[in-house]
Amino acid sequence: MSDSDDLFIREDPIFVNKELLEISHLPDEDRIVGRDEEISQLANAVNPAIFGQSPSNVLIYGKTGTGKSLCAKYVSSQLVSTAEDEGVDAIFAYVDCAQDTTETQAVQTIADSVNTPEADIYIPDKGISTATYYKRLWRILDAHHDVALIILDEIDKLEDDSILMQLSRAGEAGKIEDCKIGVIGISNKIKYKDRMDERVKSSLCEREFVFPPYDATQLNEIMEARSDAFRDGVIEDGVIPRAAALAAREHGDARKAIDILRYAGEIAQSTNADTVPEDFVVQARERAETDRFSELISGSTPHSRYVLQALTVLSLNDEDATGYRTTRIYDVYEDICRQEGADALSLRRVRDLLKEHAFLDVIEQSRHSGGSAEGSYTEHELLEDPEVVKEVLEDNIE
Numbered sequence: 549m550s551d552s553d554d555l556f557i558r559e560d561p562i563f564v565n566k567e568l569l570e571i572s573h574l575p576d577e578d579r580i581v582g583r584d585e586e587i588s589q590l591a592n593a594v595n596p597a598i599f600g601q602s603p604s605n606v607l608i609y610g611k612t613g614t615g616k617s618l619c620a621k622y623v624s625s626q627l628v629s630t631a632e633d634e635g636v637d638a639i640f641a642y643v644d645c646a647q648d649t650t651e652t653q654a655v656q657t658i659a660d661s662v663n664t665p666e667a668d669i670y671i672p673d674k675g676i677s678t679a680t681y682y683k684r685l686w687r688i689l690d691a692h693h694d695v696a697l698i699i700l701d702e703i704d705k706l707e708d709d710s711i712l713m714q715l716s717r718a719g720e721a722g723k724i725e726d727c728k729i730g731v732i733g734i735s736n737k738i739k740y741k742d743r744m745d746e747r748v749k750s751s752l753c754e755r756e757f758v759f760p761p762y763d764a765t766q767l768n769e770i771m772e773a774r775s776d777a778f779r780d781g782v783i784e785d786g787v788i789p790r791a792a793a794l795a796a797r798e799h800g801d802a803r804k805a806i807d808i809l810r811y812a813g814e815i816a817q818s819t820n821a822d823t824v825p826e827d828f829v830v831q832a833r834e835r836a837e838t839d840r841f842s843e844l845i846s847g848s849t850p851h852s853r854y855v856l857q858a859l860t861v862l863s864l865n866d867e868d869a870t871g872y873r874t875t876r877i878y879d880v881y882e883d884i885c886r887q888e889g890a891d892a893l894s895l896r897r898v899r900d901l902l903k904e905h906a907f908l909d910v911i912e913q914s915r916h917s918g919g920s921a922e923g924s925y926t927e928h929e930l931l932e933d934p935e936v937v938k939e940v941l942e943d944n945i946e
């Protein structure tokens with residue numbers, strides 16, 4: 549039996565402050581890089597709130613990992629403290645609409661976040677009607693806050709516009725009298741607005757901002773600002789520039805860049821290396837891709853995976869094609885079902901499953917006009933490298 553002193557490693561040889569690289573970490577101001585202009589425009593839009601007046605409703609667009617959520621949360625929390633100096637009680641609530649997709653879930657989350665012990669109002673997780681959640685929300689806001697900013701992240705994932713209608717018209721409809729509400733909607737789908745109800749659109753889109761992707765220099769700075777997650781001298785010179793170059797090539801995603809850096813450190817840990825060399829960055833990128841994708845398709849049904857597998861087979865066999873028609877995918881899907889000993893679903897169900905994949909940003913769909921003889925048709929394309937999808941699907945076989 550080894551001495552207990554030898555059993556555990558007391559000091560992590562690679563990381564000193566790994567939280568700085570965790571997804572949920574909210575960096576402080578001096579670690580937010582390259583978003584000064586976006587932050588000041590956003591602050592300007594919500595500025596009236598510090599005097600207890602109505603902030604503008606804002607919609608923020610931009611590709612994933614461009615700092616939309618970060619800046620929205622940062623400006624909102626700054627607003628709350630500045631308003632406090634002015635004697636105004638401001639509060640903000642953050643709703644991840646990819647989790648809270650229904651009106652009831654979203655209003656529950658908002659009511660729970662703005663609730664205070666003084667209000668003495670009970671907001672159960674479930675079990676009361678949507679209308680009751682709203683009533684309690686309005687009561688809390690009216691009695692205890694002057695202004696509330698509601699951040700609706702991934703707003704396009706909401707099942708419908710009902711909550712937007714309620715929030716944008718609460719004052720006008722006489723639901724609340726003493727509290728002003730501002731909504732910050734966030735989406736990475738630039739076309740989201742086209743789907744909105746006209747009335748909601750006109751009140752919700754008072755100001756719109758588009759966050760551009762980061763370039764390699766900015767990604768470099770973002771990672772440098774967090775390099776104190778590692779012990780001194782552990783990351784070798786080329787590591788951050790290489791990770792920045794890889795992430796910049798993939799639409800300048802800061803989340804991807806930070807993930808790559810964290811994974812590179814984890815590879816060093818698991819191989820007992822003393823330092824993180826540049827080579828680990830390439831391995832880390834592959835791992836970041838597969839992990840992200842596994843998460844995206846976790847929980848999907850076998851048939852949903854067969855459909856994806858069919859599209860992957862087509863993509864691997866014909867790399868130059870930019871998309872595949874539903875009927876072609878269906879033929880390959882039927883072959884896969886035969887191999888798996890499963891009964892194939894109807895073409896209509898497969899079309900629905902493809903739509904679900906598009907909703908989760910696993911694939912992209914485009915409509916084409918085949919001319920008068922053919923009518924219009926849909927093509928589907930994988931958004932992820934087919935090799936990565938293949939690997940993840942193989943790992944997910946039950």
Ligand SMILES: Nc1ncnc2c1ncn2[C@@H]1O[C@H](COP(=O)(O)OP(=O)(O)OP(=O)(O)O)[C@@H](O)[C@H]1O
Pocket residue numbers: 570571572573574575579580581582583610611612613614615616617618619735736770802803806
């Ligand atoms: N300018 C920045 N400075 C420092 N860190 C950043 C910056 N922009 C983004 N990050 C970090 O990158 C990650 C992703 O950022 P964020 O969640 O704000 O992106 P997003 O645009 O909202 O993406 P999504 O649409 O996928 O939600 C977070 O961990 C965030 O802390």
